[in-house]
Amino acid sequence: MKKKLGFAICALWLAAPLVLAQSAAQSTEPLLAAPSTLAEAKAAQEVAPSSMLDGALFYQVLVGEMSLQEGEPAAGFELMLDAARKTGDAQLYQRATDIALQSRSGDAALQAARAWKQDQPTSREANRYVLQILVALNRITDTAEPLQTEIRLAPDIERPAVLAAVPRAYARVADKKLASTVVEGALADYLGNAATASAAWTAVGRMRLAAGDSSGALAAAQRGQAASPRAEGPALVALELMDPKQPEAEAVVRNYFEGNPKAMAEIRMGYARALLDSQRYAEASAQLLVVTREKPELPEGWLVLGSLQLQDNQLAQAQTSLERYVTLAQQQSSEGERNRGLAQAYLSLSQLAEKRKDFAAAESWLAKIENSSDLALAQTRRASILASQGKLAEGRRLLQSLPERNPADARVKLNAEVGLLREFKQYKLAHEVLAQALVKNPDDPELLYDQAMMAEKIENLDEMERLLRKVIQVKPDHHHAYNALGYSFADRNVRLPEARELIKKALEFAPADPFIRDSLGWVEFRMGNNAEAVQIFEAAYKAKPDAEIAAHFGEVLWAMGQRDRAIAIWKEGRLLNPENETLLETLKRLRVKL
Numbered sequence: 001m002k003k004k005l006g007f008a009i010c011a012l013w014l015a016a017p018l019v020l021a022q023s024a025a026q027s028t029e030p031l032l033a034a035p036s037t038l039a040e041a042k043a044a045q046e047v048a049p050s051s052m053l054d055g056a057l058f059y060q061v062l063v064g065e066m067s068l069q070e071g072e073p074a075a076g077f078e079l080m081l082d083a084a085r086k087t088g089d090a091q092l093y094q095r096a097t098d099i100a101l102q103s104r105s106g107d108a109a110l111q112a113a114r115a116w117k118q119d120q121p122t123s124r125e126a127n128r129y130v131l132q133i134l135v136a137l138n139r140i141t142d143t144a145e146p147l148q149t150e151i152r153l154a155p156d157i158e159r160p161a162v163l164a165a166v167p168r169a170y171a172r173v174a175d176k177k178l179a180s181t182v183v184e185g186a187l188a189d190y191l192g193n194a195a196t197a198s199a200a201w202t203a204v205g206r207m208r209l210a211a212g213d214s215s216g217a218l219a220a221a222q223r224g225q226a227a228s229p230r231a232e233g234p235a236l237v238a239l240e241l242m243d244p245k246q247p248e249a250e251a252v253v254r255n256y257f258e259g260n261p262k263a264m265a266e267i268r269m270g271y272a273r274a275l276l277d278s279q280r281y282a283e284a285s286a287q288l289l290v291v292t293r294e295k296p297e298l299p300e301g302w303l304v305l306g307s308l309q310l311q312d313n314q315l316a317q318a319q320t321s322l323e324r325y326v327t328l329a330q331q332q333s334s335e336g337e338r339n340r341g342l343a344q345a346y347l348s349l350s351q352l353a354e355k356r357k358d359f360a361a362a363e364s365w366l367a368k369i370e371n372s373s374d375l376a377l378a379q380t381r382r383a384s385i386l387a388s389q390g391k392l393a394e395g396r397r398l399l400q401s402l403p404e405r406n407p408a409d410a411r412v413k414l415n416a417e418v419g420l421l422r423e424f425k426q427y428k429l430a431h432e433v434l435a436q437a438l439v440k441n442p443d444d445p446e447l448l449y450d451q452a453m454m455a456e457k458i459e460n461l462d463e464m465e466r467l468l469r470k471v472i473q474v475k476p477d478h479h480h481a482y483n484a485l486g487y488s489f490a491d492r493n494v495r496l497p498e499a500r501e502l503i504k505k506a507l508e509f510a511p512a513d514p515f516i517r518d519s520l521g522w523v524e525f526r527m528g529n530n531a532e533a534v535q536i537f538e539a540a541y542k543a544k545p546d547a548e549i550a551a552h553f554g555e556v557l558w559a560m561g562q563r564d565r566a567i568a569i570w571k572e573g574r575l576l577n578p579e580n581e582t583l584l585e586t587l588k589r590l591r592v593k594l
Contacts, residue, residue, distance in 0.1 A: 073103035163199040167206035180207040202233030265295035299328040343374040427457035479509035490523035514544035547580035
């Protein structure tokens with residue numbers, strides 16, 4: 001062993017500067033470093049250490065490295081830490097800490113980092129190591145002091161960035177509530193300082209949010225915005241809190257936009273997505289129009305806008321938006337993001353072409369899809385194209401041939417086939433397909449709901465009611481089931497008090513859903529509350545201009561003698577969807593020709 005070690009030491013002696021430089025370069029990146037500080041730290045690591053070692057210490061460092069290579073990290077750690085203490089060299093302290101981290105000895109790593117910090121109390125690098133090791137060891141209470149030190153040592157210009165990074169440093173801790181309390185205490189001096197208050201309150205808001213304290217997070221966002229109305233951080237926290245049950249969060253987001261005419265397009269995109277989640281489609285479209293005007297080079301804005309325009313039957317506008325997305329995505333997006341977005345755009349463009357009866361163009365768009373995971377969507381559109389040409393059976397076979405590797409694949413196939421049959425009004429066939437699926441999964445709430453809708457289409461209303469009540473029993477928060485049953489009663493003008501209660505129950509789970517609001521307006525109309533019904537329809541139609549809502553809204557206006565306005569609403573509805581069954585039935589029943 002001595003002979004082998006001696007040979008290795010001779011070799012290392014010749015390569016000593018390289019060994020030490022490589023050792024220094026192996027350090028972990030600090031959790032809380034601002035960009036400029038990281039660059040400085042890395043640049044410092046690239047500089048070969050000045051020769052502060054005498055012969056004995058140099059030999060000690062080399063033996064420490066050899067001990068590590070020989071599988072004795074504990075010995076290597078002790079030798080390296082002892083050399084660091086004797087020289088006060090930052091790179092040796094860092095190397096000792098890294099050796100302990102690599103050998104998964106958290107306590108030893110903390111010992112080395114603390115020794116380094118004690119020797120060099122103004123070293124941000126040493127302090128960061130202490131902080132991140134304490135976090136990794138889940139010693140959250142002990143992190144308060146190094147966190148305060150990190151912020152105090154940061155230059156004034158970097159301090160907001162350091163504060164913004166704090167929540168990321170604690171992202172993986174087990175006790176989120178304790179972390180939130182500790183961080184808030186550590187940031188106390190910065191919450192009232194005009195230069196740092198907004199960034200500090202944003203950090204507190206994110207910590208509270210991670211701890212599940214949504215009301216506390218909102219309060220932090222509000223205080224952060226009060227300190228700096230133009231700051232992005234509070235608006236981003238509020239964006240994550242947006243919910244119909246917490247309207248104050250949206251107020252923070254709106255205040256940010258009002259104070260920033262040229263607000264970040266990415267934040268506005270997030271707001272648009274939150275509006276979509278709340279089914280506030282018209283408002284989402286308005287935000288997307290701003291995004292595409294203010295930042296036309298942002299691909300995502302065009303994709304979401306085009307999808308909404310297609311949904312609203314604005315075919316020419318949708319074509320323009322989606323083709324603009326395709327051009328931008330091919331130029332700018334990363335490969336993974338580009339493939340996902342392009343698949344969605346190609347499917348939408350295929351659907352547009354199909355609506356125009358241009359089946360060759362529809363197929364050509366589908367042929368551009370390269371990602372195999374989007375095969376089911378592409379095949380669904382192909383099946384629809386075949387059915388549009390009178391080849392429904394062939395379209396069904398195409399869907400039935402999709403691979404079925406797991407239960408999720410089976411559900412995709414089932415939904416695709418039922419959707420195809422529903423689209424082409426083959427309700428009895430869809431009912432039969434769902435009945436077979438329910439034999440295997442008799443308590444599946446989504447299957448039960450879909451079968452209830454098919455039972456209604458084939459006018460088996462007793463079965464529909466039985467299935468919907470079972471859905472409610474299996475999944476008590478299934479708002480669509482409450483709404484469907486209540487609307488069915490209202491549409492048939494039966495059991496109206498119960499219908500109203502069912503629909504109001506649905507609204508408890510989805511208060512902003514315009515289609516549930518439409519159901520409530522319809523039941524109020526059936527009960528003779530025309531003025532109340534008009535107010536409800538006004539709001540629902542504004543939130544979601546839709547042919548079915550237009551049909552109901554127009555009928556109430558017609559019954560109240562406001563016939564010109566009713567006709568105007570129906571004309572709008574026909575432009576939105578000239579094939580809507582409810583609208584066509586309403587016009588026929590009332591003998592109205594537009």
